[in-house]
Amino acid sequence: MAGELDLRPTKQRGQNFVTDGNTVRRIVKAAQLVPDDVVVEVGPGLGSLTLGLLDVVSRVVALEIDPLLAGRLPQTVRERRPDVADRLEVVTADALQVDGVPGPAPTALVANLPYNVSVPVLLHLLERLPTLRSVLVMVQAEVAERLAAGPGSKIYGVPSVKAAWYGEVTRAGDVGRSVFWPVPNVDSGLVRLVRRPPPPSTAGRAAVFAAVDAAFAQRRKTLRAALATWAGSPAAAEELLRAAGIDPRTRGEQLGIEAFVALAGARASATLT
16 A cells, blocks of 8 residues: 555654554554544554554544545445444544544544654644543653553653653553564653543643643652743742642652642742732
8 A cells, every 4th residue: 555655654654554464453442442443543554553453443533734635544444344434534644633523422532642642642642632531642761651650650750740740650561673664763652541531730731741841841859940931930949849739859750740730839829928
């Protein structure tokens, strides 16, 4: 099919297509889908994962930025699996610009995410598609480790905290580079997220995420120093940290999502008084 389309995968779009049937079956199994799930797939490419998903769920909405691939995918499904072709809808769009998807509310995100935008796409869709109950994505192995890392780990950072706002994140397996075309120069990993309500917050998600960004902008500094600009001064940062029950000598990588919620709430309360 790639030859038929004169397809030349680009690094700019992070195009590495899964060509191994066993890997597709692993992803579908790890997603723990049920027949009435409505799945969003990002970057379906040549359609190998799409076909695997259509086998087990009622509907797949495939978001594909490449018009050539988006135009060919429905034909591929009709040729390979005409019995499930009516379950597919293809949307030609940049997943980072999507505010919703057509049809019934989506319940799951399952995708081989482009390496170069995997975290932004994941966080954007979790924000914009609040009905998603679960996520199973394949990302660069290092990114998978970061997303699933807990407080205190050297690789714990902004992606770890923001993903934890939306749900419980766990590793769901490793994927070698040989199952892709073209073969990438890194290994991949599967990450599963089970959604839960966000922590109760008086400040809101945007304010909590701003605190997270500020705390990790200067990882080696204590929070008193790292949050000085965000709070207005080192002294103001210390005051807010103490109000949130956080030792000012702590560093960002030691805090869980609940602590950042408390910190953003302290700043919101201080602003109101």
